[in-house]
Amino acid sequence: MKTISTFSIVGFDPEKQEWGVAVQSKFLAAGAAVPFAKAGAGAIATQANANLDYGELGLILLQKGYSAKQVVDALVTMDEGRDQRQVGVVDSRGNSYTYTGKECSDWAGGICGPNFSCQGNILVNKETVEAMAESFQHSEGSLAHRLIEALDAAQQAGGDSRGRQAAALLVVKEHGSYGGFNDRMIDLRVDDDPDPIGKLAHLLELHELYFGTTEVKVPMEGEICRQVQTALKEKGHYSGEITGIYDDATKYAFSKWCGIENYEERICEGEFMDEVVLNILLGK
Secondary structure, eight states: OOOOEEEEEEETTTTTTTEEEEEEEETTTTTTTTTTEETTTEOOOOOOOOTTTHHHHHHHHTTTOOOHHHHHHHHHHHOTGGEEEEEEEEETTTEEEEEOTTTSOOOOOOETTEEEEESSSSSSTTHHHHHHHHHHHOOOOOHHHHHHHHHHHHHHTBBBOOOOOOOOEEEOOOOSSGGGGSSSEEEEEEOOOOHHHHHHHHHHHHHHHHHOOOOOOOOOHHHHHHHHHHHHHTSSSOOOOOOOOOHHHHHHHHHHHHHHHGGGGOOSSSSSSEEHHHHHHHTT
């Protein structure tokens, strides 16, 4: 079995009821193996000589109400390869626990506290994990941003001794997915890149652009509406007159453009337009 030499953080935002995992590794497509999470239950990172059953079985135990420590204790007790495993867990209440088997390659270890667990193996130094924990405890903003900031802090402190290759971010929230059909709110992966954390941060920016909530609504009237109609006409979506009136034909043209560019989640009701999308349409 190939060792997933990596560092990861498992986190929980009790106010927004979001659970997440972020990981960076010198291991192709680490995001396919390390992170597991379920809204209302908790989140898990499994690595080193990773046993992926830790993720699947661990979530089942978390859903049944077992604490993070109880879940880890159960997983390692029934695993003969426990000495080569590493796992971090945060449960539904923010309790956390991390385990590093005694045969994991140095530097290997973890730190956990309320609402987070950090762990890593084959690292340059212990400061890698310490920086990750310190960052998460003192950062503000969304859980997704805090997790990526923690990864970046860990990389700056030393990182994986073998180098960089892949990174991933998984954040779950009840009905948080596109369309609200499941809990997979953010699921981003960088499978092979020389700067995986930087690329992951860029993907999060795109995710927020396409699927973020509208913060500023601009009234569609007068000169602004004329600019919108002109832009839509230049892009081939509007064939009417430049009237400055946000009529059905203009709304339809805008909706068509949003569908092509994947901005449909930011279409506003009534006579308004999302400011971010408006600026993109007008090339600002």
